[in-house]
Amino acid sequence: GQQVMQIPQYQHVQEGEDFTTYCNSSTTLSNIQWYKQRPGGHPVFLIQLVKSGEVKKQKRLTFQFGEAKKNSSLHITATQTTDVGTYFCAGPNAGNNRKLIWGLGTSLAVNP
Amino acid sequence: DGGITQSPKYLFRKEGQNVTLSCEQNLNHDAMYWYRQDPGQGLRLIYYSQIVNDFQKGDIAEGYSVSREKKESFPLTVTSAQKNPTAFYLCASSIWTSNEKLFFGSGTQLSVL
Numbered sequence: 001g002q003q004v005m006q007i008p009q010y011q012h013v014q015e016g017e018d019f020t021t022y023c024n025s026s027t028t029l030s031n032i033q034w035y036k037q038r039p040g041g042h043p044v045f046l047i048q049l050v051k052s053g054e055v056k057k058q059k060r061l062t063f064q065f066g067e068a069k070k071n072s073s074l075h076i077t078a079t080q081t082t083d084v085g086t087y088f089c090a091g092p093n094a095g096n097n098r099k100l101i102w103g104l105g106t107s108l109a110v111n112p
Numbered sequence: 113d114g115g116i117t118q119s120p121k122y123l124f125r126k127e128g129q130n131v132t133l134s135c136e137q138n139l140n141h142d143a144m145y146w147y148r149q150d151p152g153q154g155l156r157l158i159y160y161s162q163i164v165n166d167f168q169k170g171d172i173a174e175g176y177s178v179s180r181e182k183k184e185s186f187p188l189t190v191t192s193a194q195k196n197p198t199a200f201y202l203c204a205s206s207i208w209t210s211n212e213k214l215f216f217g218s219g220t221q222l223s224v225l
Binding site: 008009029031035041043044045048090098099100102103104105 | 143147152154155156157158162166169170196202213214215217218219
């Protein structure tokens with residue numbers, strides 16, 4: 001069945017270092033969404049990418065959608081302790097766009 | 113303030129007991145969802161609803177039931193048939209489909225006594 005894979009599963013960085021998480025889908029996606037979940041919290045929507053090759057920036061966060069619309073990445077420049085959490089990507093189910101297929105997430109820890 | 117309210121924050125279930133998790137939204141969203149989150153397993157869809165009085169099974173519906181009698185409310189019942197109910201349960205809503213962003217409630221942690 002359709003799968004969305006994220007790597008790495010965990011990442012430990014020193015504050016100020018950069019961080020990247022990658023999301024790969026087994027099928028072409030109409031769009032991809034990114035969410036952040038702080039420890040003990042709930043997922044919060046970050047961004048949605050729709051166009052092939054799209055790049056969007058939110059302050060220190062840069063999101064990319066691959067040309068084939070099967071992969072995406074989230075890059076954080078100069079991490080801060082406030083970036084700690086789990087980052088999830090999700091894309092619509094090809095057979096039923098009312099359902100999202102979620103990656104397992106990348107948990108980011110930042111040492112001050 | 114608009115948002116999604118889940119209650120209770122923590123819930124304990126005895127063996128053989130049904131428990132109901134509440135989810136209310138005042139965002140005027142048509143679609144509502146229930147997800148289960150286990151450590152290391154991401155989010156798994158239990159049930160979803162796009163309109164009042166209609167709902168669909170997700171990927172792991174066995175042992176759960178829902179109702180959608182009002183647009184604002186989408187309660188989830190964890191029945192005694194669910195043998196491994198310990199998990200973090202998240203309710204979410206979107207304007208219409210999963211092609212729009214999801215808004216999540218703060219979640220309910222369910223544990224078995």
